[in-house]
Structures are given as C-alpha cells and as structure tokens.
Amino acid sequence: MADYSWRLPTIVQELAATVQEPPSRYLLPEQNRPGGLLACVEMPEVIPTIDLRRLSANNDVDEADHPESFRDLLHEYSLSCKKVKVAILRAMAKLLKLDEHSLINQFGDKASTYARFNYYPPCPRPDLVLGIRPHCDVGVLTLLLMDKDVGGLQVLRDGTWYSVPPVRDQGLLVNIGASLEIMTNGVFRGPMHRVVTNSEKERISLAIFYAVDSEKDIEPMADLLGENQPARYRKIKGKDFVPGQYEYFSRREGVVDSLKI
Ligand SMILES: O=C(O)CCC(=O)C(=O)O
C-alpha cells in the first residue's frame, strides 16, 4: 500500500486559505513572538505564531469559532514534518559519527515547535523593501514549505545573495538554525537568509521551527569536543537565546557571532 505518511498539503496557499485568523488559544503569547524586527520596519501588529503544542493538545474544538479543517490539516502536516525532522537529525548525527539519537536528545523535555505563515503582499518598490531582513533562524531546524510559484528567499554565501527558486512538487526546504550550529560546534552552520519582495505577486510560506526546551542550555556537544577540538561557542540558555536573537536583529548581526569564542 502506498505510504502517505509524508503527505504535505498540495500547496501552502491551500492550507493558508482555509483560515482567516488562527484562534488565539493556539497562538504563542505576544511577548514571545518573533515580530516586527523580522521585517525591515516595525510591523503594525505582532505576527501570529502558532504553538503546535497547544494546537495538538487542544481537542476541545468549538466549530463556531474554529475552522476544524485548518486545525486538522496543520496538525496532520506537523506530524509529517516531525518524521522529516527526526530523519534529518538522525542522519546528521550519523554524519557526525555520534549516536543517531544524540541530536534529538538535545531538545530536552519541553521542546517547542512553532508554525508561522509568512505572507508577503505585492510590493511596488521591491528595490527598497525586504520581506524579511537578513537573519539566521534561532532554533535547531526549520522546515519551510515555500510558495510553489513565487520565489523570494535568498541565502547568503561568501558575500553574495543567491536566490532559492520556488520548490514545486511538495518540496520542503530544510534550514539549519543557530542552536544546531552551536550544538555541533560549527560543523553545521546556520545560513543567513532573507526574503525579497515582488512587485506583482503575493507570496506565502509556512515555516515550522523546532527549538530546544527554554530551560535547557544550548552548547557544543561534549562528544564533539577534544584536545584538538575546543569549544568554539559559549553556552546560552534556550530562553535567553530567542530574545537575544531579536536584539541582534535590530543591529543586523547574528546572535551566534556574539557567542563565538
Ligand atoms: O518565507 C520564506 O521563504 C522564509 C521565511 C523565514 O526565513 C522565516 O520565517 O524565518
């Protein structure tokens, strides 16, 4: 029988179109949300970020204020993504010649998974306005479902911005976050990326962010260190990392650089 466990929504627009506004009980509290600093200017409102733990935990669905199909679809999608995340982190651990569970074990008991739909309306002056300013994702791993038609994501390499073409056929873009860079002592690097705007077309993406337990320390894994492999990053608590990240955003630097030894 065909295995549909990796099934993704046909297109991100289809998933997004089923709901106007996610119910507030599934959202991350405002003060914890990555908001205005992601964009180039202060945003008029903080961007809603769905906390998938709340979404999965809440089975008391009130259809009146809750489009059930959106919840179910996002939940199903997050379960598929979890398998992808686990498979990738296992493969990465093997590449590092570590126990295959070692990276997954870094998350701690209360790891977080957040979903954010990024909507970029057409912009008459793409030469002046970015959709998201340059940043490195702060978590361990990000799975990005991109708009199937409209590109815009760019990745920085050796001082040049490279455009990532739209991924058709239900492709996912896997982004390494700064937490994983620290844990692997810089073997895997979190790339700087940004989103440019488009004068004619709107664009939607869905990012699922996997982050460690906020009480856990993020630090180079002991098994990767040795006499000739000293720690290249200082440790930082999960909960101090995210606010630090946004402070550095405004200075257009990566928080991970501040932890380099
Ligand atoms: O919309 C995109 O393609 C990228 C979004 C992104 O970088 C983010 O949400 O952190």
Ligand SMILES: [Fe+2]
């Ligand atoms: Fe990002």
